[in-house]
Amino acid sequence: MHQSSAASSTATHSRTALAAVFHGPGKPLEMMQLLAPSELAPGEAWVRITCCTMCGSDWSTLDGHRQEPVPCILGHEILGVVERLGDDSLSDLRGRKIKVGDRVVWSVTASCDECRNCKRGFPQKCEQLRKYGHSPIPEQAGPQADQGWVFSGGLAEYCHLVPGTKLVAVDHEIADEIICPVSCATATVAAALRTAGDLANCRVLVFGAGLLGLTASAMAKSRGASSITVCDTDPQRLELAQRFAADRCVLWSEWAQRLPSLGQFDVVLEMSGSSQATEAGISVADTGASLVLVGAVRPTPAVEIFPEQLVRRVLSLHGVHNYRPADLLTAVDFLTEHGTTWPFAELVSRVYPLSDVSLAVDDSPRRTAIRIAIKPSLEKT
Template sequence: MTQQPSTRSTIDVRYARWSGPGQPFALVPATTPRMPHPGEVLVRVDLATVCGSDLHTVAGHRPAPRPGVLGHEQVGTVVAVGEGAPPCQDGTEITPGMRVVWSVTASCGKCHRCRRGLTQKCERLRKYGHEPLDERAPLTGGFATHCVLLPGTTVVAVPPALPDAVACPASCATATVAAVIAAAGPLDGRRVLVTGAGMLGLTAIAMAATAGARVTAVDPDPGRRAQAARFGAHDVAGTGEVHGEVDAALELSGHPEAVRTCLGSLAIGGRAVLAGSVSPGAPVPLDPERLVRGLGSVAGVHNYAPADLQRAVDFLTAHHHSYPFAELVEGAYPLTELDAAVAAARSAVAPRQAVVPHAS
């Protein structure tokens, strides 16, 4: 559906410019066309959350273009729809006023990887919150008042009953976990190990428990272990305390010791799914004989497929009253206090801090 342009051809926007580790965010005013280009969607960002990847980037532990506009977990409201824009993932037409979340990635749909179904690894991938700043088109991240969704972006409508704070992490954490659960295979009646009880780990515990698994959660932090029990873990353990074998091991912390724990805990026919190792770390030894004789398998998950984002929103919609997802997001920082939001995210009990881009 093509929207008719207003008599005013642009709207005023703001974005937080990140220039590199050790540099404060700078709030930059700009304008953007009121009517997006063909295939694009203009969205007002209602709420964004500071993801662990954002913390790694700001600290210099993760390579990233600079300057740039960070942020890739957000929920927003559609402002305008460019001619020929595709529908939501479930086929629903995108219309102004619709609450939506969108994928971390935008894919071309034509390259060899996209044709194989690996759109999350498109050869011409664009990634929200990870692109170099183009001052002519800067709205590429969640730490801004608006974002322009490019062709090849998965968009999922957010039901009215799902709060912004719960829906926000769907774009990264929840959808990534949905991909991990899919890679693990059927979990009903299975023994599942989850290493790491941060945002991804807690979500994985809830999804696996809901799928009928008996879940053991591992985290060195007692507070996180207590949270894991509230999200459906049947057993909790500290690092190095895991005993017994599991049918599926889901690694969501990125720590080498946790990877070793997952690989060493697999029962016959077990499967390890690794998703936490997104930054450089120490190599982990692999015993090929044990893997071969045990009929084991190891899978890696990075980014996610379009269907995973739909599954993420569907899961949160169905189960956010059963598990305390709303407690995992705290704060309400305006863009002018983004540095404070990042600082709080490093030490807060809640794994996510919220940014409200339109707050003054």
């Protein structure tokens, strides 16, 4: 008797898959064959990874500037194709039923949708939060161990999607290099711009010309910003910002010199994580401006803020960390429509096979690249 794809996808399945396991800073990634889940629970999916882009937080973890539980599988900007489903209950954020063969991206977090934080609109702060690329795997994980959440990161052949994960099916036509970062950088920018409010005719200042800042510049332009100024410490990144809709670029070392000519801004987006940039942004915020802080995801020096100035200038100061499910959908739609309007594909400067992941980690250019990508199916060079 013929079985439906959903039914056949729940069949018992027992084989291993390759993963690059992180054991701590200064230690080599260990290529391990780990046992795939033999069965999937309702609401789960088994996804063959086609691409994983390396986020700045991954490099911070590898370099020891950010602490993660070990052992773990890093990587949370992930793109893949569904190979198995626990049942036929899984739908994406458009309400479309997920099927075997769908090309998908998914949220960096899995949430319960029932706790206080989830119900208040902060599922990324769920009391039972699980994060892709940031979760420990069992110490005894290996070919003979089948317990715990093992395949939780992108530096592997497969990823195990657990209940509470929000997915979006994406067109097969959009390039891997364009869509892969959507589940972290692009969705985070969408959250920041949602928080900032209506950008029509706004003067926007962006600190940081990494992927967050470049995406913010382009997305702000697509939403009708009247002018976009980008500030960074790197002249080469500022040259790149001009290709991502920046009307004016300011080298940080020249900030004080150029300050008199900069004017004021309606929206300030701090994407660099710099305390100095935060203070600078407050100083040039116009009456009623919104300041959105995104980049400070690790400890920074304190910032001097004068409450009277916030009050009298009617400033709004917001922090954004990760995003809501709707932001992921907004991000996918943005890249689907504008992914080739601006040269997003060029921001992935190097692509490595999974078997060469150690080479990718040790490669010095990765420290200055906007993104590099790992593709498990890519042949070793």
